[in-house]
Amino acid sequence: LAKTTQPISMDSYEGQEVNITCSHNNIATNDYITWYQQFPSQGPRFIIQGYKTKVTNEVASLFIPADRKSSTLSLPRVSLSDTAVYYCLVGAPTGGGNKLTFGTGTQLKVEL
């Protein structure tokens, strides 16, 4: 299972764009990159998933360089409610599921 490395914590202010980078040097050919958000006492919530280049949805963008050894989650114009732990995971989500290994995650704190 590919290991991921993320900053332990990040601070930001409301209205700013936040970019969280994750390193996954040993990513395998079949692995996808998935980001989750977790609030205290809740289960992780799916944010975005990608394989290469750029993926965008209504809440975030995911940038993946050509070598796929890292990825960056971009949160546009964060608010206080975006304060949470963000996990980057890599794995091959084949039919029937592939187990994921959670790293330490990044604690994002958004202030006024």
Place this chain on the structure above:
Amino acid sequence: GAVVSQHPSRVICKSGTSVKIECRSLDFQATTMFWYRQFPKQSLMLMATSNEGSKATYEQGVEKDKFLINHASLTLSTLTVTSAHPEDSSFYICSAVGGRDNQPQHFGDGTRLSIL
């Protein structure tokens, strides 16, 4: 979007009690469900992988006789913590994934288990 329901959300019971936690996929069929445990200020730790109709696969160090997992249907998996003790107190979270390729895991909201 995919919804996973976990019940109960919180359990407080005496030492020696067995506790059952349910995990249901509400709007999709989950061929595989996963059970995690999370201690305060720590990340999620995978306990076991459960495939519908077959025995669960446990991670190293997880006692299968202590944590009984049943995945009898494509929408329901249960985790039973048998003869729970205070050290079993934790936040237990399930996730489910459908049978199609490239589907992410979707998580329940967790069960806070407190053993007195």
